[in-house]
Amino acid sequence: MQAEVLVSIAHHQVDKVFYYNIPPSLAGRVQVGSRVLVPFGRRKIEGYVVGLNPAPNQEELKDLAALLDEDPVFTPLQLALARWMAAYYLCPTVKALRAIIWPLLQIKGPKKVKGLWPAVCGNVPDPRRAPKSAAVWEVIQARPGLTRKELAEAAGVSPRVVDSMVARGLLTSKERIELRDPCRNLPEKRSFPPVLYGEQLRAVKKIIEALDKNDGRHVFLLHGVTGSGKTEVYLQAIAAALNRGKQAIVLVPEIALTPQMIDIFRSRFGHQVAVLHSRLSDGERYDEYHRLRTGEAKVVLGARSAIFSPLEKPGLIILDEEHEPSYKQEESPRYHARTVALRLAGYTGAVVVLGSATPSLESYCQAAGGGTYQLLELNQRVGELTLPSVHLIDLRRELRKGNKGIFSEALQEAITDRLSRREQVILFLNRRGYSTLVVCRECGLVLKCPHCDISLTYHASGRLRCHYCNYSVMAPSLCPGCGSHYVAYLGMGTQKVEQEIRRLFPAARVLRLDSDTVGRRGAHREIIETFREGEADILVGTQMVAKGLDIPGVTLVGVINADISLHMPDFRASERTFQLLTQVAGRSGRGKKKGEVMIQTYSPEHYAITCAQNHDYRGFYRREMAMRRALGYPPFTHLARLLVTGKLEREVQEAADFLAQAVRTTNAPVELLGPAPAPIGRIKDRYRWHLVLKAPVQNFLREAATAALNDFYNMSNYRRVQVSIDIAPQSM
Ligand code: ADP
Ligand code: ZN
Ligand code: ZN
Numbered sequence: 001m002q003a004e005v006l007v008s009i010a011h012h013q014v015d016k017v018f019y020y021n022i023p024p025s026l027a028g029r030v031q032v033g034s035r036v037l038v039p040f041g042r043r044k045i046e047g048y049v050v051g052l053n054p055a056p057n058q059e060e061l062k063d064l065a066a067l068l069d070e071d072p073v074f075t076p077l078q079l080a081l082a083r084w085m086a087a088y089y090l091c092p093t094v095k096a097l098r099a100i101i102w103p104l105l106q107i108k109g110p111k112k113v114k115g116l117w118p119a120v121c122g123n124v125p126d127p128r129r130a131p132k133s134a135a136v137w138e139v140i141q142a143r144p145g146l147t148r149k150e151l152a153e154a155a156g157v158s159p160r161v162v163d164s165m166v167a168r169g170l171l172t173s174k175e176r177i178e179l180r181d182p183c184r185n186l187p188e189k190r191s192f193p194p195v196l197y198g199e200q201l202r203a204v205k206k207i208i209e210a211l212d213k214n215d216g217r218h219v220f221l222l223h224g225v226t227g228s229g230k231t232e233v234y235l236q237a238i239a240a241a242l243n244r245g246k247q248a249i250v251l252v253p254e255i256a257l258t259p260q261m262i263d264i265f266r267s268r269f270g271h272q273v274a275v276l277h278s279r280l281s282d283g284e285r286y287d288e289y290h291r292l293r294t295g296e297a298k299v300v301l302g303a304r305s306a307i308f309s310p311l312e313k314p315g316l317i318i319l320d321e322e323h324e325p326s327y328k329q330e331e332s333p334r335y336h337a338r339t340v341a342l343r344l345a346g347y348t349g350a351v352v353v354l355g356s357a358t359p360s361l362e363s364y365c366q367a368a369g370g371g372t373y374q375l376l377e378l379n380q381r382v383g384e385l386t387l388p389s390v391h392l393i394d395l396r397r398e399l400r401k402g403n404k405g406i407f408s409e410a411l412q413e414a415i416t417d418r419l420s421r422r423e424q425v426i427l428f429l430n431r432r433g434y435s436t437l438v439v440c441r442e443c444g445l446v447l448k449c450p451h452c453d454i455s456l457t458y459h460a461s462g463r464l465r466c467h468y469c470n471y472s473v474m475a476p477s478l479c480p481g482c483g484s485h486y487v488a489y490l491g492m493g494t495q496k497v498e499q500e501i502r503r504l505f506p507a508a509r510v511l512r513l514d515s516d517t518v519g520r521r522g523a524h525r526e527i528i529e530t531f532r533e534g535e536a537d538i539l540v541g542t543q544m545v546a547k548g549l550d551i552p553g554v555t556l557v558g559v560i561n562a563d564i565s566l567h568m569p570d571f572r573a574s575e576r577t578f579q580l581l582t583q584v585a586g587r588s589g590r591g592k593k594k595g596e597v598m599i600q601t602y603s604p605e606h607y608a609i610t611c612a613q614n615h616d617y618r619g620f621y622r623r624e625m626a627m628r629r630a631l632g633y634p635p636f637t638h639l640a641r642l643l644v645t646g647k648l649e650r651e652v653q654e655a656a657d658f659l660a661q662a663v664r665t666t667n668a669p670v671e672l673l674g675p676a677p678a679p680i681g682r683i684k685d686r687y688r689w690h691l692v693l694k695a696p697v698q699n700f701l702r703e704a705a706t707a708a709l710n711d712f713y714n715m716s717n718y719r720r721v722q723v724s725i726d727i728a729p730q731s732m
Contacts, residue, residue: 004051033072216349221367224378226586246315256548276302322354388595433457436491442484513541546584552591581612646721656689668704
């Protein structure tokens with residue numbers, strides 16, 4: 001027998017299969033999916049078996065050196081996905097494969113403990129003569145497998161009582177695997193499905209019909225306003241899938257994978273749910289992964305990479321907040337979880353449900369513009385609730401009135417009012433830190449990161465920080481350029497908002513939620529729970545407060561500055577702004593009282609802002625589509641981006657020029673934009689140039705990029721620069 005092996009070496013050009021003999025010692029144990037060690041040159045390296053063929057042993061082939069795990073590390077379905085991903089995103093197959101199976105590659109292995117069981121022929125202790133032993137006996141009957149300590153604790157006796165029972169042969173001890181359950185400390189709650197209202201019921205029915213057809217041709221776009229009960233639609237669709245013996249994958253953006261979300265799924269489906277996210281320990285991740293592989297867990301709730309979960313055959317795939325940029329992985333393989341989900345559904349026949357209050361233009365035009373998706377709409381909030389009323393506050397007028405503060409008069413009054421009524425407030429600003437720009441008023445010097453083309457952010461700790469490479473330095477008291485005292489701290493972040501709020505409303509209880517405050521494990525949960533329980537009045541935060549929070553006490557949402565995302569150098573800037581504003585506004589008025597939203601902006605006439613004000617998704621869609629059509633951007637065209645990075649600016653620029661020339665000489669009908677410096681021209685000491693390719697058909701982009709890269713690797717000498725390809729980039 002021969003094994004076809006992909007080897008794990010980081011080299012762009014090696015995407016080929018190598019053949020090895022399977023020595024007799026490994027015969028029958030090596031399978032497709034096995035991780036092996038193979039001789040490669042003078043070294044031994046890791047490889048993955050992707051095929052077996054019965055050809056007779058050949059003399060010139062080397063033997064596999066070792067089998068690294070007894071069980072395969074990937075399934076045939078995962079291999080198929082890896083192969084597709086490599087071809088679609090133009091990356092080495094082994095890289096795609098490693099991205100898929102990484103939870104297993106960090107193997108810590110299962111945790112083993114000694115558990116105790118009642119001995120089969122032991123005498124039952126008499127409760128009158130040996131009450132302690134009897135108590136232990138009662139517990140172990142109900143919960144066999146407990147450890148010595150757990151058992152003693154549960155029975156309320158000293159561990160020595162347990163020891164003596166083992167000595168007397170009443171209990172036997174065996175090794176067992178202990179699952180590290182990320183939710184083990186959470187209270188067990190049970191929730192029951194509510195009665196669905198009309199539109200929800202219709203949506204669930206349609207999904208169930210598709211589940212029963214089982215033909216892999218059903219993609220639904222669930223467009224439901226904030227608070228319309230999309231999650232309940234997912235839950236009941238999943239219940240239907242489970243009833244039919246199917247498995248489900250539920251993706252949510254990392255930031256929305258809040259404890260609240262996990263609780264909702266756990267309380268409905270109990271231990272059938274496995275949770276995968278980046279805050280798990282390696283051990284917990286391994287165990288959740290294991291529960292999925294063995295089929296013990298049938299629903300996976302996770303962030304982006306959970307799309308690769310080793311389920312045997314997922315029948316339902318749900319992407320909540322399908323428009324979220326975090327579904328795109330920004331390193332190779334640069335996949336989009338939605339695209340992968342659609343492909344996976346093609347393989348397994350699964351039904352796909354994409355849910356959002358603000359669908360991506362790409363998805364909405366597939367659903368509404370005569371594409372292949374089916375549109376399901378939830379136009380109302382659950383129950384008697386209405387959408388909040390949204391007011392725009394023109395910051396230019398505030399300036400004219402002489403108000404240079406962070407809060408407009410109207411927003412301040414509204415906060416005062418809520419505090420007096422003991423209602424809660426969320427304040428949103430999509431920037432963390434204290435001041436986002438530190439500049440000398442004397443000579444104009446802007447303090448920048450020495451490693452990146454980015455200005456440093458001042459933090460309340462007194463340090464300046466780079467948000468791209470985490471470089472930090474004490475804030476200087478004098479200008480490092482001219483020595484003047486006039487160093488100004490401009491541009492505000494969430495820390496400054498928090499400080500201002502504490503100054504203006506000293507009696508208010510304030511919390512802040514941003515990546516600076518959730519560093520500690522469990523901190524995220526604590527902040528949200530504290531706020532939820534009503535133990536704080538005001539929550540200040542970045543986009544972490546915009547996603548998914550369902551807190552009934554909140555009746556006011558204030559957007560400190562809506563323009564931050566509007567002026568990004570990115571063709572999706574308007575779409576992102578509209579989405580962010582709609583999402584954060586949707587946090588208001590989810591309890592019994594009507595909600596209000598105040599959006600502060602310098603551009604109150606921009607359609608991204610007025611449409612968000614009017615809860616007008618379709619209006620926004622029409623305006624933005626017209627713009628994209630006029631400028632030739634997706635969804636009317638396809639894009640690919642080649643990013644060139646390196647330590648020497650001149651080399652990077654020359655390499656980009658070479659690539660551009662190579663693209664021009666291919667015959668592929670693509671339009672080339674650039675080469676030009678990327679919007680952030682340097683990160684972590686590497687200069688960045690890019691080329692953007694546009695084409696009516698995505699495959700033209702692949703042809704052009706592949707040809708250009710081949711030229712580049714074969715004919716040019718820029719060994720120190722790196723080129724990466726991004727098919728369908730989410731941002732520039
Ligand atoms: P969305 O995700 O669309 O913003 P949610 O799923 O958070 O909305 O639902 C809003 C609230 O309404 C939640 O508290 C949810 O439990 C509740 N809910 C959803 N559907 C129903 C229903 N049919 N009956 C009663 N309450 C519901
Ligand atoms: Zn100066
Ligand atoms: Zn930096």
